[in-house]
Amino acid sequence: MAPDRSVAEEYLRREVIAAALLRRADETGGYVSRDELKAFMLPDGSVERLVDPGGGGIWNPSGYIATLAIVTSPDGPYPDREIEGGLLQYSYQKGPEGGKNLKLRRAMELGLPVIRFNKVGPNAYLPIYPVFVIEDNPISREFTLTVDDVLRSIPVGHELTPMERAYAARVVQQRVHQPAFRARVMLAYGGLCAVCTLKHPKLLDAAHIIEDGQPGGDPVVTNGLSLCKIHHAAYDRQFMGISPDYVVHINTDLLLETDGPMLRHGLQEMHGRALTTPTRRQDRPDPARLEQRFARFQAAN
Ligand SMILES: [Zn+2]
Known part of the structure; x- marks a missing residue:
């Protein structure tokens, strides 16, 4: 067994890992596979296990000195729930009294951040860091x-003002919900644009069919589309529509314009093309949501 590091060394090690x-997750669209986490290669060539073999x-x-990482899984034995103030509850791991929980308590006492892996698919984990x-x-x-570092300084149980509450909700939305939505959509579509099949997650967005905050605008895969930056913008600005039968439509005015190769190949040639949908049926875009959105495209054309 290796000797314990100092707290400062351990903090640095966590930052490096x-x-x-996060760099690796950026390449795939937000997730790292469990196999990679079993033997994760660090920039100095050393290999670190980041998940419990058991x-x-x-x-x-x-x-x-303290817990390095925790896994949360919406359908597994370690779900977590959100409470007011942008905080998350994480259940004790079952087992002997204290057990593995003791080192998570140690992370709290020492102020050491932990890595939180959110299981977004059978073999896919979204890393979030730092989590305190x-x-x-x-x-x-x-x-x-x-x-969030700011929320960390607010005493637990302190009644939040409406402004603080809005801040807390936004933080959780940006740091927890949006990345999970993106990772699930990228995973479902295999990291390619549903319109042009560009396969480059760094150039792809997880677009909403019904916008976030609207009724039906939930961050679920069936309300999502994996779209490259240009097709996402075209979709949002009504230059492009997607009908409930999964066919791409381009704005009539745009079809008649003459311009360079981006307009011709990137947009005009997409007209009438079938959408590339996820392999798993339950991940495919919801036709009812597409229809609602498509009506707006038609109205704008
Ligand atoms: Zn595209």
Whole structure:
């Protein structure tokens, strides 16, 4: 067993691991596979295991003073729930009294950030970092987590003002929900544009069919489309529509224009093309939502 590092060394090590993880996730559209996490290669060539081989939610590698990473899975044994103030509750891992939870408590005491892996698919984990443990609730057997440095400084239980509440909601939206939506959409579409099949996740967005905040605008895969930047913008500005039968339509005026290759190949030639949809039927775009959105495209044309 390796000797424990100092807290400062351990903090730095976490920063290095997290930076490499986030870079890797950026290449795929937001997730890292479980196989990669079992032996994750760091920039200095060293290899680090980032998940518990036993499948537990809390990963305490030997030589580490405190928990390095936790897994949350919406359908697994370690779900977490959101409470007011942009905070997340994380259940104790079952097992002997204390057990693996002791080192997560240690992360709280030392102020060491942990990596949170959100399971977004059978073999896909979205990394979020830094995540801080700010409270331990032995009665409900839960830890309270925050993804934000500012929220970390607000005492738990403090009644938030409407402005603070709006800030907390926005932080969770940006740091937790939006990345999870993106990762799930990228995963469903295999990292390609549903319109032109451009296969480059760094040039792709997870577009909403019904906009966020509108009724039906939930961050679910069936309300999403994987679109390249140009097709996302064209969709949002009504230059392009997608009918409920999964066919691409280009604005009539745009079809009649003459311009360079981007207009011709990138837009005009997409007219009438069949949308490339996810392999899994349950991930395909919801026709009712497409219809609602398509009506707006038709009205604008
Ligand atoms: Zn495209």
